[in-house]
Amino acid sequence: MDTHLNDHHTPAEHAALRFLTAGSVDDGKSTLIGRLLLDSQALMTDQVQALQARSRTPDALELALLTDGLEAEREQGITIDVAYRYFATPRRKFIIADAPGHEQYTRNMVTAAAGSHAAVVLVDVTKLDLHAPQVALLPQTRRHALLAHRLGVAHLIFAVNKIDAVTDPGAAFAAVRAALQAFAQQAGLQPTAIVPISALRGDNVTQRLQAPWWDGPALLELLERLPVPQPRSDGPWRLSVQWVQRDGDGTGHQARVYWGRLASGSVRVGDTVQVHPSGELAQVVRLLHHAGAERPEARAGQSVGMVLDRQLDISRGDWLGTPGTLQAQRRFAATVAWLDPDPAAIGRRYWLRHGHRWVQGRIAAIEHRLDIHTLTPQPADSLGVNELARVIVDVAEPLPVQPLDGASPQPGALIMVDPGTHRTSAALLVEA
Numbered sequence: 001m002d003t004h005l006n007d008h009h010t011p012a013e014h015a016a017l018r019f020l021t022a023g024s025v026d027d028g029k030s031t032l033i034g035r036l037l038l039d040s041q042a043l044m045t046d047q048v049q050a051l052q053a054r055s056r057t058p059d060a061l062e063l064a065l066l067t068d069g070l071e072a073e074r075e076q077g078i079t080i081d082v083a084y085r086y087f088a089t090p091r092r093k094f095i096i097a098d099a100p101g102h103e104q105y106t107r108n109m110v111t112a113a114a115g116s117h118a119a120v121v122l123v124d125v126t127k128l129d130l131h132a133p134q135v136a137l138l139p140q141t142r143r144h145a146l147l148a149h150r151l152g153v154a155h156l157i158f159a160v161n162k163i164d165a166v167t168d169p170g171a172a173f174a175a176v177r178a179a180l181q182a183f184a185q186q187a188g189l190q191p192t193a194i195v196p197i198s199a200l201r202g203d204n205v206t207q208r209l210q211a212p213w214w215d216g217p218a219l220l221e222l223l224e225r226l227p228v229p230q231p232r233s234d235g236p237w238r239l240s241v242q243w244v245q246r247d248g249d250g251t252g253h254q255a256r257v258y259w260g261r262l263a264s265g266s267v268r269v270g271d272t273v274q275v276h277p278s279g280e281l282a283q284v285v286r287l288l289h290h291a292g293a294e295r296p297e298a299r300a301g302q303s304v305g306m307v308l309d310r311q312l313d314i315s316r317g318d319w320l321g322t323p324g325t326l327q328a329q330r331r332f333a334a335t336v337a338w339l340d341p342d343p344a345a346i347g348r349r350y351w352l353r354h355g356h357r358w359v360q361g362r363i364a365a366i367e368h369r370l371d372i373h374t375l376t377p378q379p380a381d382s383l384g385v386n387e388l389a390r391v392i393v394d395v396a397e398p399l400p401v402q403p404l405d406g407a408s409p410q411p412g413a414l415i416m417v418d419p420g421t422h423r424t425s426a427a428l429l430v431e432a
């Protein structure tokens with residue numbers, strides 16, 4: 001097993017783990033989630049009975065039926081929407097996002113990845129040419145792994161599925177693992193683990209696989225001990241204002257409370273605040289939590305209400321932070337995941353959302369498009385759906401963007417919306 005944990009990841013074994021399943025169509029993502037729910041006893045008796053009644057045979061449960069909730073999903077046999085499921089073991093609580101595998105619904109996979117601590121990318125061993133000198137991975141497997149990495153998902157796990165359906169599972173797993181390791185090295189990924197499973201039969205999902213060629217953990221065992229990334233509480237702090245509340249103190253004085261989630265750092269009563277975009281300075285006189293009680297300090301990841309010592313013109317979408325650290329830019333480089341059926345065009349105007357602020361912007365230049373098969377940069381003057389590229393973005397108003405940080409993603413992530421169709425056209429990830 002290959003394990004990689006960044007220095008700022010601190011173990012939090014009792015914190016809930018949010019993870020998504022990803023991969024190509026019919027790789028077994030929904031079946032894996034059904035297996036986890038069934039084997040962890042997260043299903044009610046009537047749910048199991050209903051599953052048995054809907055399955056072709058009681059002894060071969062169609063576990064994907066537990067998550068494919070939309071009628072269109074059941075008719076087509078594919079996952080369309082992101083399905084969220086919850087279960088717990090004695091060691092930890094889990095929130096699972098079952099992401100679609102079809103290219104048409106890649107935007108939904110991006111949605112699932114945006115809030116996940118880990119990604120389990122399934123690889124269907126039966127779809128691959130195991131006799132080739134080097135096993136070629138499916139494009140959607142590569143795309144989903146790259147997207148999870150670029151979106152700052154902390155842990156990437158490859159689960160080689162349907163290992164029970166090949167004649168020599170040990171050799172098959174070794175060949176696929178070699179291909180995954182070669183892809184990861186080429187793409188600059190550092191997967192947490194590569195594990196064999198059979199989601200349908202349950203091999204190595206919740207109980208370790210008993211085989212001479214595998215001595216590693218079961219998938220659930222691995223998920224139970226993954227550390228949850230903690231936002232950095234050291235260094236400069238910043239907060240995107242989500243809501244401005246007028247808080248009366250009973251004397252007719254109306255103090256303003258600026259609510260939001262601290263993206264990074266820590267702030268204490270008495271600290272100096274700088275406001276973006278005005279640049280004005282003030283001092284923190286009160287910090288509140290959601291119940292209204294006061295606190296002396298707030299740390300990254302916490303929601304907080306902030307009262308300042310002077311009245312300033314601050315509204316939703318403004319940023320508060322350590323003085324001198326909210327460096328705003330009108331032009332910046334970013335990785336773009338293009339999600340719109342309409343191609344991206346240089347110079348076209350879009351709406352961009354950064355934190356809680358909406359501004360107009362445009363793609364000023366496409367530096368290169370990433371070839372999903374060779375992972376080499378290619379020249380491009382437009383982008384099609386599901387393509388990844390490095391672009392230069394111009395915005396109408398300066399934004400305090402920062403290079404994307406998986407522990408504190410908010411300052412480094414934006415979405416781009418088409419003003420005509422109102423579709424989310426792209427996810428933007430700020431680069432240095």
